[in-house]
Amino acid sequence: MSAADATILLVDDHSVVREGYRSVLQKQPGLRVVAEAADGEEAYRLYKSEAPDLVIMDLTMPGIGGIEVVRRIRQWDKTARILIFTMHENAGFAVQAIRAGARGYVTKTSPPETLVRAVKDVLAGKIAISPDIDHELALSRISGESSAADVLTPREFEVLRLLLAENTTEEIAETLHVSPKTVANLHSLIKDKLGVGSDIELVRLALRQGLLTEV
Amino acid sequence: MSAADATILLVDDHSVVREGYRSVLQKQPGLRVVAEAADGEEAYRLYKSEAPDLVIMDLTMPGIGGIEVVRRIRQWDKTARILIFTMHENAGFAVQAIRAGARGYVTKTSPPETLVRAVKDVLAGKIAISPDIDHELALSRISGESSAADVLTPREFEVLRLLLAENTTEEIAETLHVSPKTVANLHSLIKDKLGVGSDIELVRLALRQGLLTEV
DNA sequence: CGAATGCCGGGAAAATTTCACGACGTTGCA
DNA sequence: TGCAACGTCGTGAAATTTTCCCGGCATTCG
Structure with missing residues (x-):
């Protein structure tokens, strides 16, 4: 809980899921969840007031969607670090999210370690993508399905x-x-x-x- | 942790989400999570070996879907109590699940209290449906969209x-x-x-x- | 300046969708 | 029992849509 802790904003419309994030992240030293939002509007508002080091966000939410929130936050703060954490094991979503300015994309099927790893990578300035999506992207190249x-x-x-x-x-x-x-x-x-x-x-x-x- | 605690099997392919369930349910006296599964096959196998008092299960999972698991478990044990806990705010899914033998349907957007309430209701033999789905069902009647x-x-x-x-x-x-x-x-x-x-x-x-x- | 590409639509052939109709078997009920 | 209602399957013909080929126009790029 030192002042040097990385601050995190959690965004997910499922309260039980936020509970899960929180539980996993709490076990990690150096991370601190400072705010939670249940929809896109609230996320954007909280980002501006809290200026967290990292946003962990779902894609599908009531009101404005995750991609749009990414865009808005990045427009407000070009250096914002946003990690998408979602159920969609879908390369298309990942591509859209990264293009919109997200710095990472991890699926909810991933084990907790993968999320923790991604959080650290994004905080370190890297782009983090979970292995299943990497694989999906590779497959979509091979299968030749047109994007x-x-x-x-x-x-x-x-x-x-x-x-x-x-x-x-x-x-x-x-x-x-x-x-x-x-x-x-x-x-x-x-x-x-x-x-x-x-x-x-x-x-x-x-x-x-x-x-x-x-x- | 008394011997009279109601035993629960959690089924969800997202480990972080299971972590969330667990965290919420742990705070309730009289409930004990005895097993977790990440897919339908495992859920069915664990039900047979653990014979829990209640199954809390997601619908969308790799391999066989939630509805099918409900059917299988109910075929094995006619008295099985299964509560569906899912992201789908969709009356169609709820109808299918209940018809297949589930005893409750709660969406993940519901506050934790709603889940806890539903768990208790189902354990008490009632059918539990979260308010948003009740509303959806009512709307689908009114709008006249043909099922x-x-x-x-x-x-x-x-x-x-x-x-x-x-x-x-x-x-x-x-x-x-x-x-x-x-x-x-x-x-x-x-x-x-x-x-x-x-x-x-x-x-x-x-x-x-x-x-x-x-x- | 070509050449390539995106955009817009006409014309005509090809395919599909839709509608009207009849046949057959089953079910349910008076 | 008889018969009305319904589900299923199919035909034929008209209406509509889809597809293919075409030309014109503007823009971009080497």
Whole structure:
């Protein structure tokens, strides 16, 4: 409990889970949990008031999602250290999180040691990724499954987003001020680029890649 | 720690989460955690060897899912008391779990008191459901969203399952030994019955209703 | 200045979705 | 028993969507 302890902000909407983090981290000397938040807004607010050395945060939360919180915090403080700790064993989420400015990504299936290791690594300035996600990323390279964010042009990506949001072709056309025909063409092109044959596969690919969070 | 303590088996694939349960439950007199499992197989095996008074279990786990574990345990021991404790704030999952034989359904967003309350209720022979799920269930009645399991005939449900499993119309036709035309007709009828206009909406409805667990 | 790429949409063929209809067997009930 | 209701399967034809090929336009880059 010395003044030199690294201060930590815990963010998770499940109180029992925060209890778990806390229990694991307490056993480590040099770490001190100074605040907890149950949603994104609160996390952002607490970051500004507490200025912790490290944020450990879940991705799926009520209100604004984890990725967005990462962005906001990093915008407020370019040096913020944020470690994502989540259930999603999903390379797509990890890529998004790191790109948004997170410094680590650890899955909840990992043993406590992995979390502790990652906390120390991030505090030491390293980027920490749990082994299962490293493996996932390797697999996704090998399997050649196209990453939507990579192979699609901005316009195509936008259409995909709107499609997944349960809009009809006509609604999307109106939103984008183009002809329904163009949307249909893009829809077809998107499926082609992503290598899926049906809309059902398209949704499932989007789920795997973390493009679809809330149902 | 008296011999009369109620014995508990914890099942969750996230070790840090188990740590959280444990921490909360330890504070309650009369409860004793006697075993922990990280997946369904292990849970079933431990239930048989330990015969705990109560199982607290997550739904999403590697290998066999929580619902299936409930079924197996209840088949082995008709009086088994199983409390589902999960992140899914989803009435569909709750209905499935209770129908499979679970005695309670509590979401992880619930405060620790709710979990403790539910544990006691289930041990007392009651059915425990957390308030948010009660509310969800009420809403689903009001909104009139059709429950796939209710409005679909067995055959239709089977086709839906196969569609969601990323089969093409032809593959399904072959599997069921009917003409592709019939599958197409059923596909159309299913969307009609469930009140969705596109396959994308169909998948999302299936997700909400817990018909699609793994991606 | 080409060449490549993204964006927009028309036209037409191909495929699918939808609707109307009939047949058959089973169930349930009066 | 009879018969009405329902689930299942399939056909055919119309309506719609998907897909493919095309051209035009703007921007970027070497």
